[in-house]
Amino acid sequence: xxxxxxxxxxxREHASRSTAWHTLNFFFSERCGFDxxxxxxxxxxxxxxxxxxxxxxxIAGGWHDAADLTQGTGNTAESCIALLEMAGAVQxxxxxxxxxxxxEARWGVNWILRTRFGDGYRLGGLIIGIWTKNIxxxxxxxxxxxxxTPTDNLKAASSCALAAPHFEKKDPVFARWCRNSAIEDFxxxxxxxxxxxxxxxxxxxxxxxxxxAMRLYRLTQDVYYLDWATRLARTVMAGQQLEKxxxxxxxxxxxxYESSRKKRILAYYHxxxxxxMAEGLSMLLTDAPxxxxxxxxxxxxxxxxxxxxxISQLIEPYGILPSAVYEVDNTxxxxxxxxxxxxxxxxxxxYNAQVRNGIPLxxxxxxxxxxxxxxxxxxxxxxxxxxxxxxILAR
Numbered sequence: 447x448x449x450x451x452x453x454x455x456x457x458r459e460h461a462s463r464s465t466a467w468h469t470l471n472f473f474f475s476e477r478c479g480f481d482x483x484x485x486x487x488x489x490x491x492x493x494x495x496x497x498x499x500x501x502x503x504x505i506a507g508g509w510h511d512a513a514d515l516t517q518g519t520g521n522t523a524e525s526c527i528a529l530l531e532m533a534g535a536v537q538x539x540x541x542x543x544x545x546x547x548x549x550e551a552r553w554g555v556n557w558i559l560r561t562r563f564g565d566g567y568r569l570g571g572l573i574i575g576i577w578t579k580n581i582x583x584x585x586x587x588x589x590x591x592x593x594x595t596p597t598d599n600l601k602a603a604s605s606c607a608l609a610a611p612h613f614e615k616k617d618p619v620f621a622r623w624c625r626n627s628a629i630e631d632f633x634x635x636x637x638x639x640x641x642x643x644x645x646x647x648x649x650x651x652x653x654x655x656x657x658x659a660m661r662l663y664r665l666t667q668d669v670y671y672l673d674w675a676t677r678l679a680r681t682v683m684a685g686q687q688l689e690k691x692x693x694x695x696x697x698x699x700x701x702x703y704e705s706s707r708k709k710r711i712l713a714y715y716h717x718x719x720x721x722x723m724a725e726g727l728s729m730l731l732t733d734a735p736x737x738x739x740x741x742x743x744x745x746x747x748x749x750x751x752x753x754x755x756x757i758s759q760l761i762e763p764y765g766i767l768p769s770a771v772y773e774v775d776n777t778x779x780x781x782x783x784x785x786x787x788x789x790x791x792x793x794x795x796x797y798n799a800q801v802r803n804g805i806p807l808x809x810x811x812x813x814x815x816x817x818x819x820x821x822x823x824x825x826x827x828x829x830x831x832x833x834x835x836x837x838i839l840a841r
Contacts, residue, residue, distance in 0.1 A: 473550050479506030491580040493588045495569040505569050508557035518571030523601035526554040530608040555609045558602050559627055566594035566634035596642045599635035600658045603628040607661040632662050648705035649685035650719050652678045656726030682723055683746045694807040700753030713770035715817040718831030724750055724838050751839050767832045769817045772801040774810045792820045
C-alpha cells in the first residue's frame with residue numbers, strides 16, 4: 447500500500463487505523479462456531495438456549511468473550527454497533543477496510559438474528575468456560591433459559607437498525623431481515639420497558655431506548671420513533687444535575703443520577719454506557735432541529751459538556767477523565783461480589799474507604815479517578831464511555 451505524505455493529521459489517522467485493524471483481526475480470532483485455522487475447530491455446537499414454551503436453539507456463533515468463552519447479546523450487539531459505526535466513518539474513504547468491517551459485523555449481527563425466537567425472547571447470555579465436544583446429549587452439554595428483557599431487545603434492535611442500510615444493495619434479503627427484526631425488537635422492548643425500570647437503571651435504560659428509537663427513525667423515517675425518542679429523552683434529562691453544586695469545592699454540574707429521583711449519582715465499575723445520554727440528545731438535535739424541546743436538549747448537552755470540562759484537568763499530566771462522583775454511605779451491593787462469590791459481599795466500610803480515597807468535593811462527596819470496584823477491575827472500559835460522549839458533543 448502506498449501511504450500519503452505524512453502530516454500531523456494523517457499520522458494520527460494511520461495510527462488509529464492500525465489499531466482498528468488489529469482490533470478487527472482480534473474479533474476474527476474470537477469467533478465462536480467457526481473453524482479457526484491454527485486455533486480451534488468449529489465449536490460449541492452442543493450449547494443451547496431454551497424458550498419457556500420448550501423450543502430450543504443452538505447458540506454457537508458470534509464471538510467469545512475476551513476473557514473466556516462466554517456469549518451474550520449485550521456484548522455482541524455493542525461490538526456490532528462499534529464495527530458498524532467504524533464502517534460508516536470510513537465508507538467512501540477506504541473500501542478494503544469498509545468491506546472487512548462489514549464482513550465481521552455481519553458475523554455478529556447474524557448471531558443476534560439467529561438467537562431470537564421472534565416473540566421477544568432471545569438468548570440473554572451464558573457463561574461458558576470450556577471447550578465442549580460438540581456431541582449433543584453427553585455430559586458437557588450446556589444450556590440456558592431464553593429471556594425477554596427490554597435491554598437485550600433494545601441493543602439488538604440498535605445493531606440491526608445500523609446494519610440494514612449497509613447491506614441494502616449487496617444483500618437486500620439480509621438487510622430486510624435486519625430491518626424487520628429491529629422494528630419488532632424495539633416494540634418488544636417498549637412494551638416491557640417500565641417492567642425493567644428501577645431507581646438504579648432508569649436513566650441508562652431510557653437513554654438506551656432513546657438512542658435505539660432514533661436509529662429506528664433514521665432507518666424508517668417513521669415519526670412514531672421520533673415521538674418515542676422525545677418522550678424517552680425527557681426522563682433522561684430529569685435525571686441530570688443542571689445547576690452547579692455550589693456546596694462543593696469544585697462546583698460541578700451536568701452529571702447524571704441513576705434515576706429521576708436523584709438518590710445516587712450514576713457511576714460504572716466495569717462497562718460504561720455513559721455516552722448514551724449525550725448520544726440520544728445529540729441525535730435528536732441533529733434530526734429534529736425545530737422540535738419544541740430543542741432548548742432542553744441543548745441545555746442538557748451543554749451541562750454535560752461543562753461537567754467534562756470541569757473534571758478534565760484533575761488528572762494532569764495524563765489527560766484522562768476521572769471516573770465518577772461518589773457519596774459516602776450511598777451504594778447498592780445487589781448482585782455485586784468480590785472476586786469469587788465465596789468471599790461474600792463487600793462491606794460498607796470497604797466502600798467508604800475507597801470513596802474517601804478520592805478528590806474531596808465536600809464532607810460526603812468525592813470525585814474518584816478510578817471506579818470504586820471489587821470485581822472486574824479495570825478503567826479503560828469505564829472512561830471510554832465518557833470519551834465517546836465528549837467526541838459526540840464535540841462533533
